[in-house]
Amino acid sequence: MEKGVFVKDIVPNAEAAGIFAVADAALAQSRNGPYWRLVLADASGSVEAKIWSPLSGDFSEIAPGTLAWVEGRASLFRSALQLAVEKFRPLDAAEAASLDQTAFLPSSPYPIDGMDEELRELCLREFTHKPWRRLVFAVLDDEELGPRFRIAPAAKNVHHAYAGGLLEHTLGVFRLCRRMAAQYAELDRQTLLAGALFHDFGKIREFSGGLNNDYTGEGRLLGHLLLGVEMLGPFLVRSRLESGLQEHLKHLILSHHGELEFGAVRQPHTPEALALHCADNLDAKLAQCRGLFTGLEGDGPAWTPWQPTLGRPMYRPPRTPGGREGAPTERKTAKREECLSLLKA
Incomplete structure (x- = not known):
């Protein structure tokens, strides 16, 4: 038809x-x-x-x-x-x-294949510790979880609430955590990035996705933090990752909401957990603003209606004439870094 x-x-x-x-x-x-x-x-x-x-x-x-x-x-x-x-x-x-079915589902404005390819390339580059790499690609290549991760929404209606939204949000948080790790050398880079990759993985089971996306029964009862730790359990066993690193990864997932009142099982108790919480919060809130501003008429300054999830209306200010729009993509950044290294050689 x-x-x-x-x-x-x-x-x-x-x-x-x-x-x-x-x-x-x-x-x-x-x-x-x-x-x-x-x-x-x-x-x-x-x-x-x-x-x-x-x-x-x-x-x-x-x-x-x-x-x-x-x-x-x-x-x-x-x-x-x-x-x-x-x-x-x-x-x-x-x-x-x-x-x-994609004709009836709101979806990410970015190509899913392109985001998936970029995330995998970054994982190949970043996870040099063999147990981390074994864990990461065992999950991403899983016949059931891999395809669901690509198309799952990241929420019911607040941010990234569309097909491919979870992949888009995960990639955004992963990029931010790479920059944090480059700025703050005391951070355990690979553990932080593993937390970025898996922090919302439980949303695969928390939301039904599809035409009538809603919370599942186990999503309502357990939430994606606990579901994510449960889903990773068998993969962690097979990865032979050190027990201390396994424990830290679980803490990153369980604490990334920051405060108990916002759904965290524990408050962040490590520098990496604090960094992940900040990256997750920033990516989610700016995505929400992006969606709010897209719904405003015209291109000039304007106020949104009151937003309960943000506790305020948001203002779209005038833009600097000729100002650079957004940040370079990871691919452009990597190319620039490669050029700079050649110049220094």
């Missing part, structure tokens, strides 16, 4: 037809009878939709995560785009299985 129109291409006062995932569904009541209030989504965004009576009576249940062929007319309601549904047909299992 063809996907049809994407959310981003729906415009007011025009017909729209395509396949969408039902992100949310609720049955409500109006003066004219019951109606369904839906949020329809695909990889390009989401749009509110209404199934009015009498068509609404054809559906006793609409489950979130359902894929459906939808036809309707778009309009503006209180300055927001809304779709009045004229046809709604849930797809059967065979039709849903034939579709490219």
